[in-house]
Amino acid sequence: MDEWPIWLIGVLVLVIAGVGSVVVVRNRSRRAGRDEAVAGARAALEAAEVSRDACHGTVPEADQLFDRAHLIISGSTGASGARQAAELADRADRLWQAANG
Amino acid sequence: MADAAKAAARGPRTAARWIQWGSLALAIALLLVFLLSQRQTTDFLYGTQHVGSVDDGNDDASDDTAGSADGSTHEYTGTLPSDAALAALFAKSTIVRLPGAIATFDEPRVLAAIGHADQVRAQQDDPQPKIKVIVAPPDLSDTDEDRIAALPGDNLRIVGLAVTFAGYDIMPSDTDGWQQQFVTGDVTSLILSRLAGVLHEPEPSEAASAVQWRTPTTAELRTVVDGLGTDRLYTAPGADLDEVPPVAGQAFPTTPPIVVALPRQVAGEPVPDYAAALAQRFPDTPIIVMYGYWCSYAGPGADNTEVATASYYSRYGQLISENAYPQWNVLNVYLQQWARIRYAGLFDRPLPYQLPDPVGVALPVLPWLFLACVLVFLGASVHSARRRPDAAPGGDEAPADGSGTVPMSSWGRLAGLSSLAVELSGLADDRTNPRLARGVVRLTAAREALDADRSAAIVGSQLDAAQREFGKLADLLDRPDYRPEAYLAGRSS
Structure with a gap:
């Protein structure tokens, strides 16, 4: 029975490997989802910027929405915040487009 | 061609997966074998044999005085x-x-x-x-x-x-x-x-x-030899042995013994030594001659006789001297003593071959096998975790773009829409420039997502957004041939 530490180590390694693999996969997918959402939000912001620059008048509500979206995305935000920012930017974009006819 | 490439790409990956989960299953199986084998005790037996006492030939030897101490189990x-x-x-x-x-x-x-x-x-x-x-x-x-x-x-x-x-x-x-x-x-x-x-x-x-021994006369010997039945047992008048105990098969596995049962002899007279005489007559045969409660042995393995006799009579001598047992009981335990000696592995005597227990043989290696399996599993897991779970979203699998057009790879769509943007840029005016710019922004985002190996969904959504912008742009310009659906279909055909 001198080998019992081997069994113990083996079982521990297995458990750690299982926990580790779950954590790694979850972290990676979370980070990937966040990165994707942030990238989407940036694209939406850029698109909204184009609309704002093309707009002749000013739309205060759209400006406000855009600023809020910008504020969210410039901080370190998660996936949900980035999605919210993208939605705000889209709304601002639509408002400016509508104002522009 | 594409199928072959796909299979080639998948081959090593599935093999790695097999190795990963196979080693895990093996490790668990080894662990189970190890845990189940923990029922094994440190009790070593060199063979199966029944240990009994003189009283009934069945009880364990530890209670061998029970018969004389407890009236209920012994008829005095x-x-x-x-x-x-x-x-x-x-x-x-x-x-x-x-x-x-x-x-x-x-x-x-x-x-x-x-x-x-x-x-x-x-x-x-x-x-x-x-x-x-x-x-x-x-x-x-x-x-x-x-x-x-x-x-x-x-x-x-x-x-x-x-x-x-x-x-x-x-x-x-x-x-x-x-x-x-x-x-x-x-x-x-x-x-x-x-x-x-x-x-x-x-x-x-x-x-x-001391007992005086003599050679039996020819007539005495013939009586005994003629009296041996198919069970190789001769019981003289006055003796009460009616059959050879079955344990004789364990004590003498190769040749069934010849057993001669005689009553207790008269003191002071020479006693005929049947064992030696019969050993000459039947070579290579175990011969047991009982004089009352005394068992003498001759035949193969006779050098064990002293051990058997000394261990038997020193252990049971007191019991059989003060009680009256059938000769069968006395002989039964004497034969068990022979079986014990045969299987005890004492004095370098060869043991009967016994198949080794595979679990017992493998037990010392088992933890190392287990550890090896665990390490292989760990290595395979790390290896598979290093590579991207969905390596190329736009690479080899075309996402449905949801607009009913011919399914295209994301790279193809990006290329098509990019060239459409170049063509549209020549036609665009102030009214349409923002749309073109927004479409290009979306295309750039899609391009970045593709470069960064992002998921197919985000790439598709950006491409869809660009496609919408270009569609509206084509409507504004009233150029249906620049509608992205038509343009892309024309490119791909």
């Missing part, structure tokens, strides 16, 4: 006369021989020794009563033994063949002694050595009362 055959008759017999002479007694001894020598002992003890400061010898039948109940012990004076008691004096049971200590006790029932030397012991005198030589 020895009987004593009533108290009055016992007292009358006791008063009559120095040697009191009760009905049914089996022990014999050289009476003149014993009487002389007792006379000497009485004389010596009379001269001591504390005079003691004269010694009497009580010869009782074997197999007495505890009450009957107590009745004998309760008789007045310092008596030498012989129950069956067991001699007790001055608080001691007297046992022979060598083969000659046991032979005297059991072959002929002669206890002279036991009595004399005990009396000498009480007086602190040197013990007399036992040679005078």
Whole structure:
């Protein structure tokens, strides 16, 4: 029975490997989802910027929405915040487009 | 072509997956085997054999005195006369021989020794009563033994063949002694050595009362040989062995033994040595000759005889000397002793081959195998975790773009939409420029997502957004041929 530490180590390694693999996969997918959402939000912001620059008048509500979206995305935000920012930017974009006819 | 490439890409990956989960399953299986094998004990047996006692041939040897101690399991055959008759017999002479007694001894020598002992003890400061010898039948109940012990004076008691004096049971200590006790029932030397012991005198030589052996006559031998049946057993008149115990198969696995059962022999006369004579007649055959409770052996492996005899009679001698057992019981346990010696692996005797237990053989390697499996699993897991779970979203699998157009790879769509943007840029004016710019922004985002190996969904959503912008742009310009659906379809055909 001198080998019992081997069994113990083996079982521990297995458990750690299982926990580790779950954590790694979850972290990676979370980070990937966040990165994707942030990238989407940036694209939406850029698109909204184009609309704002093309707009002749000013739309205060759209400006406000855009600023809020910008504020969210410039901080370190998660996936949900980035999605919210993208939605705000889209709304601002639509408002400016509508104002522009 | 694409299928082959896909299969080639998938091959090593599935193999790695097989290795990963296979090693995990093996590790768990090894762990289970290890845990289940923990029921094994440190009890080593070199063979299966039944250990029994003389009483019934089945009980474990640890309770081998149960039969004589517990009246409920043993039918006592020895009987004593009533108290009055016992007292009358006791008063009559120095040697009191009760009905049914089996022990014999050289009476003149014993009487002389007792006379000497009485004389010596009379001269001591504390005079003691004269010694009497009580010869009782074997197999007495505890009450009957107590009745004998309760008789007045310092008596030498012989129950069956067991001699007790001055608080001691007297046992022979060598083969000659046991032979005297059991072959002929002669206890002279036991009595004399005990009396000498009480007086602190040197013990007399036992040679005078040793069993004398002689070669059996031709007629005697023929009687025995002719009497051997198919079971190779001869039971002489006066002996009570009716069959050879089955344990003989374990004690002598190769050749069934020849067994000759004789009654207890007459003391003082030469005893025919059938074992040696039969061993000459039947070479390479185990031969057991029983004289009463004495078993003598001749045949193959005869050098074990001393071990078997000494271990058997030193362990059971007391029990079978004071009780009456069938010869079958005595022989059964004697044969078990042979089986024990055969399987004990003592004295470099070869053991019967036994298949090694695979678990027992593998047990020392098992933890290392387990650890190896765990490490392989760990390595495979790390290896598969290093590579991207969905490596190329736009690479080899075309996402449905949801607009009913021909499914295209994301790269294809990006390329198509990019060239559409170039063509549209020539037509665009102030009114349409923002749309073109927004579409290009979306295309850039899609391009970045593709470069960063992002998921197909985000790439598709950006491409869809660009496609919408370009669609509206084409509508504004009233150029249906620049609608992205039509443009992309034209490119891909």
